[in-house]
Amino acid sequence: MKTVNIEFTLNGAKTKVTVPANMTLVHLLRKELGLTGTKIGCDKGECGACAVLINGKSMNSCLVLAAQVDGKEVTTIEGLENEGKLHPIQEAFIEEGAIQCGYCTPGMVISAKFLLDRNPDPTDDEIKTGISGNLCRCTGYTKIVNAVRAAAQKLKNAGGGGETR
Amino acid sequence: MRPFDYLRPKSAEEAIEMKARLGKKASFLAGGTDLLVKLKEDAVRPEALIDLSFIESLKEIREADGTVAIGSLASYADIGSSPLIERFGYILRQGALEIGAPQIQNAATIGGNIANASPAADGIPPIYALGAHITLVGKEGRRVVAVEDFFTGPGKTVLKEDELIIEIGFPKMMEQDKGFFKKIGQRKALAISKASVAAVLHIANGKIEEARVALGAVAPTVIRCPKTETLLKGRKISGSLIEEAAKSVSSESMAIGDVRSTPEYRDYVIGVLFERGMRNIFSDILP
Known part of the structure; x- marks a missing residue:
């Protein structure tokens, strides 16, 4: 089949679509579903701007076919806020000034979420490894690492960094 | 596309x-x-x-009398977080955590890495050093191939058109065994290896009973180092033995030059990586 019917959970909502077999997830998200928070940088898995969570695991959505998320849970940057309130990781990025041009930010936040879900109290080295698949060409890494550290603290104060959404 | x-x-x-x-x-x-x-x-x-990504049975990592078997669709994140791998094949865990970045480790599978047959793949030297076997299933049935016999060149393997890699099995590393994986790339993260080395040593009575040393990115496929392995066999660990073996590793390297590095640098640095790895695992007995 050159097209595939898929049903998946997108940011908590059941979503049914028919997609061309050769469409990547990032194109489905941006062009068909209008979720343009997820960015396309290199489009070949080097830069991490397109990172999303699939069943809670961070992946580059430019290297995943839309057909492959059938039956899965996908969380994009748009899915992190809760009733209009930003996620503590997003708040930390703003407060720490960890944003310059902003293009890498959604991917950075997704990688930070994946890290903090598993490791609520990371060392700076673990933070750097956690965001190693995300390139910031403004080279604002110092503030990004600060933001992830601050986010870990916020989540701990809010009662554990676990699987919050 | x-x-x-x-x-x-x-x-x-x-x-x-x-x-x-x-x-x-x-x-x-x-x-x-x-x-x-x-x-x-x-x-x-x-x-x-x-x-293949919906075939859950190919993602399992399990143990069976003396061996560990990894389903070909296990991701490098699965391998990096597996207690079985940490206990019985930790050098593969070290390799898994050097591959790409978290997003890549969450998606990339060991079977895919093997099928691609890149001589620079960081998942492959560890399975050479572990003495792994690869199970293939095709129309005509199942066969088990030693990892050294599987790769025939860059991007080339003995895999037949109808065959699928099912699992990768290796004998468990035991308590008296020691090993390491080391690589060097252009940067610390998200860099394809210029050179990599993995080793497993069986130690008995303070001597090396058996050694398996594998080199990545310095030959058309990952290679073993027969001369170095023979040199290490039966010897007592010492600083001078490690230096001698590191020179031997460099002499067995057959690197070429490409965009990532020169042959001279690769042949030299792989000995340095080996020496560092050895000094790390024997830091308790070396001065």
């Missing part, structure tokens, strides 16, 4: 049947981290993709 048919088998048997029917026209899709890049660059043009 050009258009292609998308097929989603529910079992390994169904996947093999599809591949046998379609032959060269079809490609297996595992983690997709290499295949999708090649599709976008138009470097491969399959008419159909057989998506």
